[in-house]
Amino acid sequence: SGLLILIFLRGKAEVVGLVQEERRFAWECEAKEILSFLRSSHTVESQIETMGRQMQDFIKNFLANSKSRTPGISGKLIKLAFLKSFPLSHRPNGTLSYAYLIAGNNEVISMRGNGLATLNNRIIGNLMKDFILISEKGAIPTFGYEAVVSRTKGVFGEEADVRLFALEGRGRLIPANFRERRVFLLWDIITFEKKNLGCYLNIFPADLELSAKPLQFALKTVYKAHGKKFFPVLVPIPSSRNSEPIYASSFKVAGSFRPIFSELFSIKDREQKIPSSSHLKLKGFWLIRDFFSYDHPFESWVFSKSRGKENPHETIPERFLIWAFFF
DSSP states (O other), X not given: OHHHHHHHHHHHXXXXXXXXXXXXXXXXXXXXXXXXXXXXXXXXXXXXXXXXXXXXXXXXXXXHTOOSSSOOOOHHHHHHHHHHHSOGGGSOTTOEEEEEEEOTTSOEEEOOOTTOOOTTHHHHHHHHHHHHHHHHHTSOOSTTHHHHHHHHHHHHOTTOOHIIIIISOTTSOEEEESSSSEEEEEEEEEEETTEEEEEEEEEEETTHHHHHOHHHHHHHHHHHHTTTOOEEEEEEOTTOSOOOOEEOTTXXXXXXXXXXXXXXXXXXSHHHHSOTTOOEEETTEEEEEEEOOTTSSEEEEEEEEOOSOSSOOOOHHHHHHXXXXXX
16 A cells, blocks of 8 residues: 555665764764774884884794694795885884894894895894793893893994893884884784794884885875775864875875865865864765874865765655555
8 A cells, every 4th residue: 555655665765864974973983983993003113113023923923724743934034024024114224124133042043045134143143042031031140241231332332221222122112223223123023823933123324214105104004005995084183284195105095085185275264174082974075084193284184975875866666656656
């Protein structure tokens, strides 16, 4: 009957409304995930440390899939893991990669070849042994302390702090001096099945941040990770003298985005018209903006084209039901 048809259509409209609401909620959750990532992963320190963990994962996955009953590491494996985990932007010219094998008696044996560094290899190997022992024990031993301090300062400069390097520095990017030049260090122990198999030390030049371009890299990373469906942009705050937004280097702003970008970025009463953390739909685009960082005069904005129509047309079966009711 006609009443049943109207009930059906009303129910269908409610279902469509729920689907649209779920779609908007899912979009907002994913967009806020992007905003959170940009806040936590836009520094060169966070990026290098993440790449270090990826390097560890690469080695562990290789060993886990090895057919050998007693899988071991090699200089070739460590160098491959380094190249796979650190893009060119984050290993500029002058980057050195050291690799060492940990023998059964906790001796540290240098690995050579495959593009691994050899400069001051033995001295650095002895220092890595010190760092490993201190890191594993969680304390700097009283016996031999002065010798460890002397070795650390001898390699990484008078400002080098053993406590920072050995106790707190494992897996973290640390500023240091090396051969009278400012550098950054990243060292870690390679473990597999609760055994220490080896260790590595990566030394990056002081101009690492210039090469890495961490803000653009963070935008590019999140753009790719979310299937290129979201357009993250760093927009200068209204009081900033910097008038140029920063886009991911991996895409050119689509022509359809240009008008809305130029219009929205120039809004003066931004907070009133586009409240932070609020999901808005404007001119066929979904948008959310939020706080980015105290260290940079930008806000994080995330755009995407609206997914689906807000008021979809009836399907062919629905049109037939309406026709049958009225005619």
